[in-house]
Amino acid sequence: MLEFLAPADVPEEPSMLNLAQRMSRAKPSAIMLVAEKAKKLKAAGRDIISFSIGVPNFLPGEHVYAAAHEALKHDSGQYGSNRGSDALLDAFLKHLREGGFEGYERKHLATGVGAKQVLFNLMYALLDEGDEILIPTPYWTSYVDIAEILDAKITLLPCPAEQNYKLTPAQLDAAIKPNTKLLLFNNPSNPTGMVYTPDEVKAIADVLAKHPTLWVLSDDIYNRMIFDGLPYAHLVKARPELRDRVVIIDSISKTYGMPGWRVGLIAGPESVAQAIVTLNSNHITNLPEVVTAAAVAALDGPQDVPKQKNADFSKRRDEVMAALTAIPGVRCPRPQGAFYAFPDISAAFGKKHGTNAIANDVDFCNALLDAKGVACVPGSAFGEPRAIRISYTCKPSELTDGLKRIQDFFAELK
Numbered sequence: 001m002l003e004f005l006a007p008a009d010v011p012e013e014p015s016m017l018n019l020a021q022r023m024s025r026a027k028p029s030a031i032m033l034v035a036e037k038a039k040k041l042k043a044a045g046r047d048i049i050s051f052s053i054g055v056p057n058f059l060p061g062e063h064v065y066a067a068a069h070e071a072l073k074h075d076s077g078q079y080g081s082n083r084g085s086d087a088l089l090d091a092f093l094k095h096l097r098e099g100g101f102e103g104y105e106r107k108h109l110a111t112g113v114g115a116k117q118v119l120f121n122l123m124y125a126l127l128d129e130g131d132e133i134l135i136p137t138p139y140w141t142s143y144v145d146i147a148e149i150l151d152a153k154i155t156l157l158p159c160p161a162e163q164n165y166k167l168t169p170a171q172l173d174a175a176i177k178p179n180t181k182l183l184l185f186n187n188p189s190n191p192t193g194m195v196y197t198p199d200e201v202k203a204i205a206d207v208l209a210k211h212p213t214l215w216v217l218s219d220d221i222y223n224r225m226i227f228d229g230l231p232y233a234h235l236v237k238a239r240p241e242l243r244d245r246v247v248i249i250d251s252i253s254k255t256y257g258m259p260g261w262r263v264g265l266i267a268g269p270e271s272v273a274q275a276i277v278t279l280n281s282n283h284i285t286n287l288p289e290v291v292t293a294a295a296v297a298a299l300d301g302p303q304d305v306p307k308q309k310n311a312d313f314s315k316r317r318d319e320v321m322a323a324l325t326a327i328p329g330v331r332c333p334r335p336q337g338a339f340y341a342f343p344d345i346s347a348a349f350g351k352k353h354g355t356n357a358i359a360n361d362v363d364f365c366n367a368l369l370d371a372k373g374v375a376c377v378p379g380s381a382f383g384e385p386r387a388i389r390i391s392y393t394c395k396p397s398e399l400t401d402g403l404k405r406i407q408d409f410f411a412e413l414k
Helices: 021-025 030-043 062-073 086-098 114-126 141-149 169-175 198-209 240-244 270-282 289-300 304-325 361-372 396-411
Strands: 109-112 132-137 153-158 180-186 215-219 246-251 264-267 351-353 356-358 388-391
Touching: 021 141, 030 361, 062 289, 086 109, 086 246, 086 264, 086 289, 109 114, 109 270, 114 141, 114 180, 114 215, 114 246, 114 264, 114 270, 132 141, 141 153, 153 169, 169 198, 198 240, 240 246, 264 270, 304 396, 351 361, 356 361, 361 388, 361 396
Parallel strands: 132 153, 132 180, 180 215, 215 246
Antiparallel strands: 109 264, 246 264, 351 356
């Protein structure tokens, strides 16, 4: 069975040797557990197609590797900046300006070991125990996981398929209380692939402008993966006065095919950037020189690879939507960014595939993996138990085959 929310096995310890209480709130990534199960089945000889983990499955341009090799030749062997090298900060500033953001300086920036570590640092810096954080649902799993470790008060704002998985201004306005500390806003969305239009972003920004004590973490790591000619709309661009309390989170992982290089970046108020620098000084110290050189080359160099991949993902999105639309009872709002689809598969609940009864999304994913060898992540991992997440970054032939297997699976339900 796919026990994707089960806690990690921990050896028994004598009663006087206990882990910190916060570890009782920590759990392994549901996405990684699904990916690991698929990997083990494949290693055992099963024909497995994985739509589970959110990796772009392409490599960066040769100029990135050339920069890394050159950095190795001139490695200083010294500690680096807790904030990030000037070259990396300047490359990110250029990246921001290209995205329509002006007025940021090095003092407004900080870096970390991937967007996930940066996000952890930001939430650690902004949230005390018991502080309220608003998280639109569906959400990326780590938002809730990190908030739980920090013992924050989590308020989920349900955004079902019926409202295209998007937060509404009225919903946000009603949720904000005098003591609400933080909103997490993700655009384009993981897990849904939905993209807010400029008018939708402006309406959200107008609500936020009415609540001057609310911090906002804006997770924008898919901002170069937007389809259909939609622009990259942003809260800060819609209402520039929000810049004093909105933190932009970015990464080289998705846009440049570099998830393993682990570089996350933020732009925000100087006080927040400095807080991240201080935290960095107490754990990671700095990014390695070779990683920094590769990140600078990715941000500052030719952009032909990410542009081509964005066009490729748009075409794959079309293939996914065509396949899902052809399945009776399946509903999937049309994603316009990232590389995910998030179909509502609740039409399968109460049915059977062979001897496997399907009562929920976990049952569905278990049965699909067992019967057809297709690995997807249950929607309950993202706070929406009626859905599953499909990551469509695999090889084109695998995508076509995997989608056909899903169609066959539905056709065989009784």
